[in-house]
Amino acid sequence: GQNIDQPTEMTATEGAIVQINCTYQTSGFNGLFWYQQHAGEAPTFLSYNVLDGLEEKGRFSSFLSRSKGYSYLLLKELQMKDSASYLCAVVDSNYQLIWGAGTKLIIKP
Amino acid sequence: DTAVSQTPKYLVTQMGNDKSIKCEQNLGHDTMYWYKQDSKKFLKIMFSYNNKELIINETVPNRFSPKSPDKAHLNLHINSLELGDSAVYFCASRKSGGPYNEQFFGPGTRLTVL
Numbered sequence: 001g002q003n004i005d006q007p008t009e010m011t012a013t014e015g016a017i018v019q020i021n022c023t024y025q026t027s028g029f030n031g032l033f034w035y036q037q038h039a040g041e042a043p044t045f046l047s048y049n050v051l052d053g054l055e056e057k058g059r060f061s062s063f064l065s066r067s068k069g070y071s072y073l074l075l076k077e078l079q080m081k082d083s084a085s086y087l088c089a090v091v092d093s094n095y096q097l098i099w100g101a102g103t104k105l106i107i108k109p
Numbered sequence: 110d111t112a113v114s115q116t117p118k119y120l121v122t123q124m125g126n127d128k129s130i131k132c133e134q135n136l137g138h139d140t141m142y143w144y145k146q147d148s149k150k151f152l153k154i155m156f157s158y159n160n161k162e163l164i165i166n167e168t169v170p171n172r173f174s175p176k177s178p179d180k181a182h183l184n185l186h187i188n189s190l191e192l193g194d195s196a197v198y199f200c201a202s203r204k205s206g207g208p209y210n211e212q213f214f215g216p217g218t219r220l221t222v223l
Contacts, residue, residue, distance in 0.1 A: 043152070
């Protein structure tokens, strides 16, 4: 079967750094997305990785290791507005998007 | 200049009723989706339409039926509503042609069945 695992909830302090992990087991791999979803709102696109390595985009970076079936989202200089759920999603061999359950990130002052 | 819009935003109804949720995108995308997000926040794909052809139909009850009058619209009709249908329903669209094309989501419709 297809499976994506993320921690259910994480807590971090304003100004700090947090890493949200995602491991996956899917039938094929055509890339991995990270989305951000604030409470009561729609998910919004953060990043897409298909090659191994780190992609940096401002305060957010996303890392991928295809051999390990592993990705992480790194958030630096945390701000209160970063409190949200972060969803990991993998594109499988049929180009279907398989979603993780999301990680709720709580930022404390 | 809304990219993906849904109506209504909130829908409260009684068990057994039939209701529809509308979705429109003005991005020129050719693939549209319906998702259900329950109280545990898990996004479950329900349907996908590509150029008016149904290409994904997950194991959802046949009380749910998608209708696409054109490639800019994908409406969701639900018959005989049940308590378990209470959830947030998101419409999304993307441009086909590559797995790297992200999905754009509508604001969601919060359905409450009493």
